[in-house]
Amino acid sequence: MADFDLFVIGAGSGGVRAARIASENGAKVAIAEEYRVGGTCVIRGCIPKKLLVYASHFSEDFEDAKSYGWTVPPATFNWQKLIAAKDQEIARLEGLYHQTLKNNNVRLYEGRAVLKDKNTVQIGDQSTAAETILIATGAAPFIPGIPGAEHAISSNEAFHLGSLPKRVAVVGAGYVAVEFAGIFSGLGSDVTVVYRKDKVLRGFDEDLRDHLTAAMTAKGINFLFNTLIEKIEKTVDGLKVTYSDGDVGEFDVVMYALGRWPSTAGLGLKEIGVKLAKNGAVKVDEYSKTSLDNIYAVGDVTDRINLTPVAIREGHAFALTKYAGIPTSPEHDNVASAVFSQPPLATVGLSEGRARERGLDVDVYSSEFRPLKLTLTARQDKTFIKLIVERGTGVVIGAHMIGTDAPEIIQGVAIAVKAGLTKADFDRTVAIHPTTAEEFVLLKRKR
Ligand code: NDP
Numbered sequence: 001m002a003d004f005d006l007f008v009i010g011a012g013s014g015g016v017r018a019a020r021i022a023s024e025n026g027a028k029v030a031i032a033e034e035y036r037v038g039g040t041c042v043i044r045g046c047i048p049k050k051l052l053v054y055a056s057h058f059s060e061d062f063e064d065a066k067s068y069g070w071t072v073p074p075a076t077f078n079w080q081k082l083i084a085a086k087d088q089e090i091a092r093l094e095g096l097y098h099q100t101l102k103n104n105n106v107r108l109y110e111g112r113a114v115l116k117d118k119n120t121v122q123i124g125d126q127s128t129a130a131e132t133i134l135i136a137t138g139a140a141p142f143i144p145g146i147p148g149a150e151h152a153i154s155s156n157e158a159f160h161l162g163s164l165p166k167r168v169a170v171v172g173a174g175y176v177a178v179e180f181a182g183i184f185s186g187l188g189s190d191v192t193v194v195y196r197k198d199k200v201l202r203g204f205d206e207d208l209r210d211h212l213t214a215a216m217t218a219k220g221i222n223f224l225f226n227t228l229i230e231k232i233e234k235t236v237d238g239l240k241v242t243y244s245d246g247d248v249g250e251f252d253v254v255m256y257a258l259g260r261w262p263s264t265a266g267l268g269l270k271e272i273g274v275k276l277a278k279n280g281a282v283k284v285d286e287y288s289k290t291s292l293d294n295i296y297a298v299g300d301v302t303d304r305i306n307l308t309p310v311a312i313r314e315g316h317a318f319a320l321t322k323y324a325g326i327p328t329s330p331e332h333d334n335v336a337s338a339v340f341s342q343p344p345l346a347t348v349g350l351s352e353g354r355a356r357e358r359g360l361d362v363d364v365y366s367s368e369f370r371p372l373k374l375t376l377t378a379r380q381d382k383t384f385i386k387l388i389v390e391r392g393t394g395v396v397i398g399a400h401m402i403g404t405d406a407p408e409i410i411q412g413v414a415i416a417v418k419a420g421l422t423k424a425d426f427d428r429t430v431a432i433h434p435t436t437a438e439e440f441v442l443l444k445r446k447r
Contacts, residue, residue: 004030006323007121007130009113009267012039014299014311015136016097021319023104030130031106032113032123037097040138040300041308043090044156049179051086052159053340056186060379067377077187079164086159115268118292132294134318135274135282136311137267139260139300141176148232151239152254155180165189165252169241171229173200175339176257178212182342185221192222192249194229194241201339205351205400207366211384212402215343218380229254262301279303286329288318296322305335336414338407343381346410349398349417352388361391365423365443371404372434385439387423394422399440409437 006022008015011033023029036043055077062072101108111123119129141154153161155176168184170177173195185191193200193216199209200216217223228244238252262281270276275283275291281303288296296318299311310332317328336348355362366386374381383403390397399413416426423443431438 002119002129002131004028004107004128004130006030006132006134007113007128008032008134008136009115009121010039010136010138010263010299010301011037011097011101011108012136012138012299012311013041013308014138014315015039015134016100016315017312018134018136018298018315018319019106020100020104021316022323023106025319025323027319027323029104029106030109030128031101032109032111032121034110034112036094037101037108038090038094042093042097044159046308047093048086048090048159049155049183050340051089052082052183053179053186053342055082056183056342059186059188064374064377064379077164079161079187083160114266115272118272118294132296132322134315135264135267135269135290135295135297135301136299136315137263137301138311139262139303139306141256141260142258143256144258146229146231148234148239151232151234152256154256158253158255161253167238167251167253168192169194169229169249169251169254170257171195171254172257172259173197174202174257174259178216178339178341180255180257181216181221182219182340185216185219186342190222191220192224192251194224194227194243196226196228198225200341201345203351204339204345204347205386205398206353207384207386208345208347208400208402211382212339212341212343212345215381215402216341219342224249260300260306262303264301277303287321287327288314288330305332307335307337310335334414334418336410336417338410340407343383343403344406345400345402346406347398347400348410348414349396350388351398351400352386355388355390355397360397362397363389363391363423364447365389365445366447367439367443367445369439371436373404383436383439385443387426387440387443389423394424395420396423396426403436405436409440412437413440 005027006029008019008031011031019029019031062075109123113121113123143149168189169192170181171194181191201209229241231242233240241249264280282297284302288298298314300306313330317330320326320328338346368384371383386400388398426441429441
């Protein structure tokens with residue numbers, strides 16, 4: 001007889017949701033966590049990142065306030081105070097996650113869980129058996145093995161630096177890289193982004209990529225494109241990096257953000273016959289089932305769409321399927337996402353490039369403007385919005401925006417895109433004036 005109906009490995013967003021829903025539907029559930037309950041998003045991802053993004057914005061806000069008649073005394077910033085406040089909030093959220101597990105009678109094992117066979121889980125010196133296992137171990141950043149790699153950090157450590165670095169190199173140009181470049185720059189660091197190609201955020205709509213690259217440059221972020229770091233050496237002044245072209249640079253912190261690897265190493269998965277992809281991701285079917293009948297996986301460890309809300313949906317769908325008798329397959333189409341860069345951007349549906357690659361006949365509408373709030377200031381930032389419309393049907397198949405509040409605005413637009421609404425539906429929606437969002441229902445200019 002098994003000790004538990006379900007054993008979840010990993011108490012992050014996906015794992016905790018699955019545990020809760022399974023328990024609500026009568027399952028006896030345990031969960032193991034080797035670090036802190038809450039997972040990447042809560043402990044060292046989305047939430048603390050967004051708090052740092054808010055913090056870094058004040059430098060511009062104080063400047064802009066002057067144009068609105070405020071006298072702003074010289075502002076000073078205290079990194080330690082920010083990190084302490086952030087840590088306190090993260091501890092509070094972690095407590096809420098613990099409470100959720102407790103309220104739902106989910107037994108928490110604090111330690112690293114390893115599979116011994118398809119039903120047996122070992123946590124330290126304890127062993128327990130479960131009918132079903134859910135792998136929800138997420139993914140972890142990596143730093144390439146160049147000489148001196150031990151001097152570099154990932155975003156995990158960036159959340160706990162003892163002081164604000166004066167000079168930062170951020171390596172990579174994906175989500176994490178551009179977000180942290182904005183954070184450090186807004187707080188006053190001198191930031192250099194080192195990237196192997198020539199434009200940030202590969203995979204996003206080209207116009208957004210161009211706008212963000214230009215906007216970050218205008219805010220004083222340096223870019224070293226088509227460049228890699230070959231070695232890092234510690235000096236009395238900081239870190240000396242040698243680039244692929246032989247040039248050198250000096251920094252206080254070198255932060256890598258080159259993506260994340262699914263956390264499957266050492267879990268015992270391969271040994272018991274769970275099929276993994278080349279990058280270590282657990283292979284699953286549309287119900288998140290692995291190659292073994294009683295083992296499932298959700299979230300970043302499956303490397304489908306690596307976003308918290310998607311992991312939550314996957315965990316929820318798994319639990320409904322398995323414990324509520326409601327076969328549910330998580331939807332992965334038209335998932336909106338945002339990058340909390342400065343300016344932020346957000347997107348739902350197809351980019352123009354992806355639509356054309358698919359051979360779709362599309363009309364493209366776009367608009368670029370200076371937001372009203374900035375008209376009294378010297379700031380020249382532009383907001384850019386874009387709709388991709390399928391020509392035959394008029395259905396809006398992509399919506400993209402870069403500029404203040406883009407994530408907040410695209411969340412609403414995403415409902416329309418998910419619902420399959422047409423450009424005519426957008427057009428007959430009366431604008432809320434004066435807003436930035438109204439531009440989405442006023443787009444006239446076809447490109
Ligand atoms: P990304 O996959 O977004 O970006 C990785 C970056 O590193 C790319 O610029 C990539 O270049 C570059 N790169 C990859 N491998 C190498 C290499 N060997 N040498 C040099 N450069 C390399 O990963 P992130 O770490 O930024 O983020 C991880 C995941 O976390 C994302 O996939 C995202 O899903 C999630 N996330 C989501 C956020 C959000 O929703 N706001 C915020 C932060 C993270 P190239 O493009 O050329 O391959």
